[in-house]
Amino acid sequence: MTKSELIxxxxxxxxxxxxxxxxxxxxxxxxxxxxxxAVGERIEVRGFGSFSLHxxxxxxxxxxxxxxxxxxxxxxxxxxxxxxxxRERVDL
Amino acid sequence: xxxxxxxxxxxLFNELGLNKREAKEFVELFFEKIRETLESGEPVKLxxxxxxxxxxxxxxxxxxxxxxxxxxxxARRVVTFRASHKLKERVELNAGSRGQS
Numbered sequence: 001m002t003k004s005e006l007i008x009x010x011x012x013x014x015x016x017x018x019x020x021x022x023x024x025x026x027x028x029x030x031x032x033x034x035x036x037x038a039v040g041e042r043i044e045v046r047g048f049g050s051f052s053l054h055x056x057x058x059x060x061x062x063x064x065x066x067x068x069x070x071x072x073x074x075x076x077x078x079x080x081x082x083x084x085x086x087r088e089r090v091d092l
Numbered sequence: 093x094x095x096x097x098x099x100x101x102x103x104l105f106n107e108l109g110l111n112k113r114e115a116k117e118f119v120e121l122f123f124e125k126i127r128e129t130l131e132s133g134e135p136v137k138l139x140x141x142x143x144x145x146x147x148x149x150x151x152x153x154x155x156x157x158x159x160x161x162x163x164x165x166x167a168r169r170v171v172t173f174r175a176s177h178k179l180k181e182r183v184e185l186n187a188g189s190r191g192q193s
Contacts, residue, residue, distance in 0.1 A: 001129045001136045009125050014118065017110070025104055025118055030141045032103050033095065038182040042094040048123045049171075050094075053183060075184045078142070080173030089131045090146065091168045 003030075037078050047085035054079045097123075130171055142175040 001009075003026065011022040033051070036043055043051040053076035061072040082090070097119050104115035126136050126144065136144040147170050154165040175183070 001126075001134055003138050003140075006122075006125055006129075006136070006138070010118070010121055013121055013125075014114075017114070017118075021108060021110075024108055025110065026122065028103055028107050029100055029119065029122055030138060032100055034141060034179055034182060036095040037179065038185070043096075044094040045097055045123055048127065051173075078173075078175040078179055078183055080142075080144075080171075082171045086127055086130070086171060089127060090171050 040076070045083065047083050049083040049086055050081050052079050052081070053077065133169075138176075140176055140178050142173055142179055145172045145174065146170070147172050 007019075007023050007026050010026065011017065011019050014022060017025075033043055037051060037053065040053060042053075056075050056077055058074040059072050061070050062068065063070055097116075100119045101112070101115040104110045104118055105112055110118060129136050130144060130146060133146060135146060138144075149168050149170055151167045152165050154163050155161065156163055
């Protein structure tokens with residue numbers, strides 16, 4: 001399912017909202033979630049899961065083309081941990 | 093402090109003028125549709141944010157870390173998330189050295 005398919009599904013379920021508003025609402029939710037992670041804030045949605053950042057320490061990497069060593073600085077990467085309800089519903 | 097469903101509903105109320113009940117319902121439905129889709133075995137791709145995929149795990153022997161007792165872990169299907177490049181970039185740029193686990 002893509003973002004536009006999700007928008008179509010939600011629009012069908014919320015006939016009192018204009019299609020355009022459903023589109024904006026989905027974008028707003030994803031933007032709020034991205035913005036929270038961008039400033040290092042966690043996201044916690046009971047029954048769905050939580051998003052947090054995981055730290056990656058600096059390391060020496062290699063340029064695969066030239067073989068030169070390059071220093072890769074430390075960083076944070078987004079991480080998702082499914083919540084109990086999602087885990088149980090998805091498991092077969 | 094973490095972002096919650098209440099915060100998300102609040103932003104739909106503030107930014108888009110949905111009424112409080114509509115906003116709350118919308119947030120609920122948004123996550124429910126993603127859960128339903130994953131439950132049906134279909135991945136969810138939210139461009140600019142990331143992809144939720146599914147992975148089958150084979151059964152494997154496990155252990156209770158407290159007692160050391162062996163317990164089998166059954167085969168299962170689990171959800172995985174891959175952040176989009178755009179989200180990874182935003183996180184790297186801003187969260188930078190700010191510590192968070």
